[in-house]
Amino acid sequence: MKLLITRDLPPRVIDAARARFDVTLRDLPQNPDDTELEAMLRDYDLVLCSIGDRFTAEVFAAVPAPRAKLLANFGAGYNHIDVAAAKAAGIPVTNTPGAVTESTADLGVALLLMAARRLGEGERVVRDGRWHGWKPTQMLGTHVSGKRVGIIGMGRIGKAVARRLHYGFGMVVVFHNRSALADPGLPATQVDFATAMAADFVVVCVPGSAETHHMINAEALAHMAPHGIFVNIARGDVVDEAALIAALQAGKIRAAGLDVYEFEPAVPEALKAMENVVLLPHLGTACIEAREEMGFLALENLIAFADGKPLVTPV
Numbered sequence: 001m002k003l004l005i006t007r008d009l010p011p012r013v014i015d016a017a018r019a020r021f022d023v024t025l026r027d028l029p030q031n032p033d034d035t036e037l038e039a040m041l042r043d044y045d046l047v048l049c050s051i052g053d054r055f056t057a058e059v060f061a062a063v064p065a066p067r068a069k070l071l072a073n074f075g076a077g078y079n080h081i082d083v084a085a086a087k088a089a090g091i092p093v094t095n096t097p098g099a100v101t102e103s104t105a106d107l108g109v110a111l112l113l114m115a116a117r118r119l120g121e122g123e124r125v126v127r128d129g130r131w132h133g134w135k136p137t138q139m140l141g142t143h144v145s146g147k148r149v150g151i152i153g154m155g156r157i158g159k160a161v162a163r164r165l166h167y168g169f170g171m172v173v174v175f176h177n178r179s180a181l182a183d184p185g186l187p188a189t190q191v192d193f194a195t196a197m198a199a200d201f202v203v204v205c206v207p208g209s210a211e212t213h214h215m216i217n218a219e220a221l222a223h224m225a226p227h228g229i230f231v232n233i234a235r236g237d238v239v240d241e242a243a244l245i246a247a248l249q250a251g252k253i254r255a256a257g258l259d260v261y262e263f264e265p266a267v268p269e270a271l272k273a274m275e276n277v278v279l280l281p282h283l284g285t286a287c288i289e290a291r292e293e294m295g296f297l298a299l300e301n302l303i304a305f306a307d308g309k310p311l312v313t314p315v
Contacts (some may be wrong), residue, residue: 001045001164001286006032007074009079010288013295020303021046031176034059041066046305048298050074051282057085066091070305072298075102075285077235078315079208093315094292094301098156103290105160107283108233110204111257112149114278115229116201118255121275142227142254144169150199151175152216153206153234159185161203161233176201178211199225201231208235218243221253228253232289233240233284236260245270248277259284279314 002020005014024044031052032040040047040061041055049055049071060066066089071081073095074231086093088250106133109231112315114120118141125131125139151158154175165171166186170285173188176196177180184190196202197220206212216232224230232239241262247253249270257278261267264282271277285291300312 002043002185003048003302004040004044005048006040007050009048009074009295010292013281015101015301016296017299017302019255020299020306024033034062037142038062041068041089043284044068046070046072046302048074051077051080055078055081055086057082060085060089060091063089063208068313070094070302072301074298077208083315092305092311094298094311096297097313099290099293099297100285101160102284103155103287104157104233104284106166106287107259107280108157108161108205108231109164109168110232111231111259111278111280112201112203112229113144115231115255115276116144118276120278124275127129130133142229144171145203146170146172147200148172148174149189149201149203150196152193152202152204153177154181154184154190155190155205155207157233158203158205161205162186162188178263190282191221194223197221198225198228200225200227203230203231204234204238205239206234206259208238212238214238214240216240216244218246221247224253226252226254229257230254231257233259236262236264241268241271248274 001021004024006026008027037055037059043280045067047068068125069089071093073090081093083093098226118139122139149171151162154177162173163186164174174191174196175188176191176193180230181190221243248256255276259280260282304311
């Protein structure tokens with residue numbers, strides 16, 4: 001079967017794919033446009049895709065009789081694929097949940113620490129030659145240990161972040177979840193959305209979807225305290241970026257740490273201009289262990305389909 005892999009993956013994953021399929025590797029930095037996406041559906045039996053591949057309803061409608069029979073998404077989030085349109089076209093979709101959990105949670109904690117202790121700003125001071133020696137009031141940040149963290153979305157990643165912050169830093173964990181959670185797996189209290197947003201630190205871990213689009217808007221950010229620090233490791237469009245920029249510029253919140261953006265790879269100049277914002281280039285799963293695990297899980301789904309077996313992680 002002809003398999004298109006839309007991004008370069010770790011060598012072990014590519015080798016394993018080539019051992020089973022007729023592989024074409026699209027090793028290009030830019031995201032494909034609709035014309036290229038339509039060609040993927042027409043010209044290949046299987047597609048191993050990722051976050052930049054926006055398979056919209058319009059793309060599926062343009063290919064009424066697709067050759068492609070499976071979209072194996074490289075990643076847990078799949079809001080870039082119109083799953084209903086895919087299924088209507090007879091194309092199931094899979095993802096890679098679980099494989100992304102630990103690395104994404106690690107990065108969430110890293111962003112929280114960076115924003116709290118002004119680490120990105122400090123590195124820029126050193127690199128730019130603006131550091132003139134230690135002094136007691138230099139770049140004062142804020143403690144993390146013992147503070148209160150609000151987790152928005154207590155799924156796999158939210159729980160993993162909460163474990164690290166509670167057991168590692170003694171943080172008090174409150175969380176908001178769309179459904180009741182009887183046992184979060186650690187000392188944590190489920191609260192309403194406003195209460196979670198009012199914590200000293202807020203970490204957003206919800207999946208990207210129509211229901212979560214812009215759930216962090218001006219009204220939500222108004223619940224945060226002026227000393228509050230906001231971290232997003234979910235999906236960029238969960239946050240109304242204009243509202244976040246306005247809150248930061250007005251001093252309504254202290255700082256932010258972002259790994260994802262509403263229109264990535266575009267990052268607003270206003271965010272780049274603020275020293276109290278930590279900006280990373282979507283590095284949540286950027287560990288070789290995680291990326292290999294993601295790739296092999298996507299490959300498991302492809303092989304299962306080719307062998308006529310149930311898909312491992314259908315969405």
